Amino acid sequence: xxxxCRRVYLCLCxxxxxxxxxxxxxxxxxxxxxxxxxxxxxxxxxxxxNLLKGYDRNLRPNFGxxxxxxxxxxxxxxxxxxxxxxxxxxxxxxxRQYWRDNRLxxxxxxxxxxxxxxxxxxxxxxxxxxxxxxxxxxxxxxVDNRLIRIEPNGNILYGMRITAKIACPMDLRKYPLDExxxxxxxxxxxxxxxxxxxxxxxxxxxxxxxxxxxxxQFTLVSYDTVLTKxxxxxxxxxxxxxxxxxxRNILYFILQTYLPAILLVIVSWVSFWINHESVPxxxxxxxxxxxxxxxxxxxxxxxxxxxxxxxxxxxxxxxxFLFTFAALLEYAAVNFExxxxxxxxxxxxxKLLQKMKSAKEGGKKEGNEEGTKAKRFPLMAKKQAVKESxxxxxxxxxxxxxxxxxxxxxxxxxxxxxxxVLRTTADPNHVDRQPPxxxxxxxxxxxxxxxxxxxxxxxxxxxxxAARKRPHLRKRPTLSDVAKRVVTNRSFxxxxxxxxxxxxxxxxxxxxxxALLNVAYWIGYLT
Numbered sequence: 001x002x003x004x005c006r007r008v009y010l011c012l013c014x015x016x017x018x019x020x021x022x023x024x025x026x027x028x029x030x031x032x033x034x035x036x037x038x039x040x041x042x043x044x045x046x047x048x049x050n051l052l053k054g055y056d057r058n059l060r061p062n063f064g065x066x067x068x069x070x071x072x073x074x075x076x077x078x079x080x081x082x083x084x085x086x087x088x089x090x091x092x093x094x095x096r097q098y099w100r101d102n103r104l105x106x107x108x109x110x111x112x113x114x115x116x117x118x119x120x121x122x123x124x125x126x127x128x129x130x131x132x133x134x135x136x137x138x139x140x141x142x143v144d145n146r147l148i149r150i151e152p153n154g155n156i157l158y159g160m161r162i163t164a165k166i167a168c169p170m171d172l173r174k175y176p177l178d179e180x181x182x183x184x185x186x187x188x189x190x191x192x193x194x195x196x197x198x199x200x201x202x203x204x205x206x207x208x209x210x211x212x213x214x215x216x217q218f219t220l221v222s223y224d225t226v227l228t229k230x231x232x233x234x235x236x237x238x239x240x241x242x243x244x245x246x247x248r249n250i251l252y253f254i255l256q257t258y259l260p261a262i263l264l265v266i267v268s269w270v271s272f273w274i275n276h277e278s279v280p281x282x283x284x285x286x287x288x289x290x291x292x293x294x295x296x297x298x299x300x301x302x303x304x305x306x307x308x309x310x311x312x313x314x315x316x317x318x319x320x321f322l323f324t325f326a327a328l329l330e331y332a333a334v335n336f337e338x339x340x341x342x343x344x345x346x347x348x349x350x351k352l353l354q355k356m357k358s359a360k361e362g363g364k365k366e367g368n369e370e371g372t373k374a375k376r377f378p379l380m381a382k383k384q385a386v387k388e389s390x391x392x393x394x395x396x397x398x399x400x401x402x403x404x405x406x407x408x409x410x411x412x413x414x415x416x417x418x419x420x421v422l423r424t425t426a427d428p429n430h431v432d433r434q435p436p437x438x439x440x441x442x443x444x445x446x447x448x449x450x451x452x453x454x455x456x457x458x459x460x461x462x463x464x465x466a467a468r469k470r471p472h473l474r475k476r477p478t479l480s481d482v483a484k485r486v487v488t489n490r491s492f493x494x495x496x497x498x499x500x501x502x503x504x505x506x507x508x509x510x511x512x513x514x515a516l517l518n519v520a521y522w523i524g525y526l527t
Contacts, residue, residue, distance in 0.1 A: 048115070051106055051150075057124045060195065061101040067194055070126050071098040071201040072186060072240055076209035077161075082182075082218060082246070084175065085305050088134055088167050089182055096159040097126055098201060105154040117146030125158055126196060131185035131239065136164035172304065175311045176253040177525045179221070183243040192235035200225050200240060207242055218246040257300055257313065261320040264293050268327040269510055272503045276334045286328035293321045312525050319521070323514055330506050338499045 061068050075094035082089040101124065130136055138160060139145040145161035168182035188196050200206040204225050213220060223244035230239050268289040271282045297317045304311070 048119075051104065052122060055103055055122070057122055060124055060191070061099065061103065068099050068126075068191075068196050070128075070188075070196060070198050072096070072128075072198060073098075073201040073206040074208070074242065076207065076213065079213055079215060081165075082168070082180075082215070084170060084172060084303065087170050087305065088165050090163065090165050091184065092161070092163045093184075094159060094161050095128075096157060097128065098155065098157055099126065100154050101156055102154045104150050104156065106150075106152055110152060112152070113150045115148045115150065117144045117148060119148050120146055120158070123148065123156075127189045127191065128186055128198075129189045130164050130166065131187050132167045132183065134165045134167055136162055138162050172307060172311050173309055174525055175304070175313055176248050176250060176257075177312050178248055180218075180246045180248070181243055182246065183241055185242075186240040187230065187237055191237075193229065193238050194235075196238070198238040198240050199227055210244065215246070217249055217252060219249060221245040221247050253313070257296065258316065260296055261293065261317055264289050264296070265320050265323045265514060268324040269507070271327060271331055272507045272510070276331070276338055276499055276503065279335065282331045286324075286331060289324045290321070290328060293317075293324050297321065312521075316521060319517055323510065327506075327510065330502065334499055334502050337502065341499065 073096045075096075077092040077094060079089060079091050104123075139162070147157065147159035149157040164184075166182070166184055168180065170178075170180050172178060186198065188198065204223070207223060207225060210220055210223055223242070226241040226243065228239045228241060230237050268286065271285050274282050274285075276282070300313055300317060304313075
């Protein structure tokens with residue numbers, strides 16, 4: 001009897017050893033009879049060692065069989081440091097991956113096993129990586145932020161907390177009135193779709209935590225999850241894409257860029273209400289606004305990448321700079337017109353004084369000559385007086401004839417100058433315009449030949465009558481002649497009656513034009 005019991009015990013031990021060897025030889029077997037017994041009453045270390053006995057972490061589940069399905073979900077912790085200069089953003093996520101490994105099935109309890117993260121080094125995990133990541137790291141404070149949870153049926157949950165700087169190509173043509181679409185892409189590095197497949201666990205609901213995010217410069221509009229396949233030289237790989245749409249908050253840029261630029265343009269218009277004779281005040285105001293506008297433009301460009309196309313903020317700041325510079329040029333035009341008018345008035349005054357002086361000198365000279373002749377030749381002077389005396393009806397000179405009236409009294413030059421200065425001071429726009437001198441009388445010369453006719457065939461007022469009769473003798477106008485006609489044409493001469501008129505028109509045209517351009521700018525970029 002004892003011998004038979006011993007034989008039964010040896011047979012049972014042999015069967016158990018054979019089953020253990022079979023499980024160790026074929027780790028991917030789907031036979032549930034290979035599930036290990038796990039008892040909560042046994043020591044933990046021994047139970048885990050028994051669970052991992054014969055496990056090879058270098059071989060994926062279902063090795064040589066169907067592909068492993070990996071489900072992914074994420075919890076977004078934060079999205080920050082969205083940089084327009086580097087075209088990237090920083091994101092912190094809790095990444096969770098789910099798959100089944102039948103080699104880790106156990107019996108004896110229905111509870112899942114939450115193991116230490118360091119046990120990952122002994123298990124097979126998917127080689128998931130971030131496709132568009134520039135840099136990333138796993139948080140290790142106070143220990144590695146990783147989670148391993150194993151269920152009795154072999155389902156595994158692998159979670160980790162990672163922070164990554166991910167590239168985000170941006171279209172900044174409408175900056176800062178733009179919207180940017182950024183993505184986060186996950187993919188297997190070495191397993192093709194024949195070995196490992198990826199999918200979102202619950203579709204768009206697989207990504208959580210976005211509604212609780214607070215971004216400094218953006219507002220999260222929407223997000224989406226996509227499953228695609230990418231073909232490389234080494235094969236076809238499954239890719240998971242998570243994209244989100246960000247709308248930039250404009251209030252910050254209105255307070256920091258747009259409002260200062262508008263105020264600088266308005267300050268430049270203050271010069272239109274300053275007297276044009278206050279040269280230092282208007283020049284200092286114009287140059288200050290231009291230089292300050294240049295500083296604002298430089299500061300705005302520091303937060304942007306060096307890209308070739310024009311952005312919306314460049315258009316607006318360029319427009320404001322042109323308005324401030326135009327206000328400075330407006331005063332240059334006013335000052336030039338005032339200086340030209342002053343020169344014309346002084347020139348007219350000098351001409352008038354020269355004429356009066358020459359007339360006075362001519363009258364004195366003529367009177368002196370007549371007095372000298374009368375002293376030297378008294379008889380001739382008496383005869384001349386008789387000739388110039390009035391005669392009666394018979395043509396004889398009367399005895400009581402009176403001499404010719406004396407010439408008018410000479411005008412004092414100093415008094416005339418004072419009257420001209422007073423008249424100019426009372427009316428600054430008054431200019432004494434003398435009639436143009438008569439054209440010189442043509443000198444008739446009977447010995448004019450054909451060559452002279454050809455030379456005089458063209459005048460400033462057009463061809464001469466002789467040239468009109470003989471078209472072949474007309475002289476063709478040169479380029480300089482045409483230019484002189486355009487310059488001397490009265491239709492091109494803009495006459496300003498008052499210098500202050502330029503400032504009056506500028507007070508209306510500048511604000512009106514600026515307001516219309518602002519309306520066109522905001523409508524064009526916000527729609």
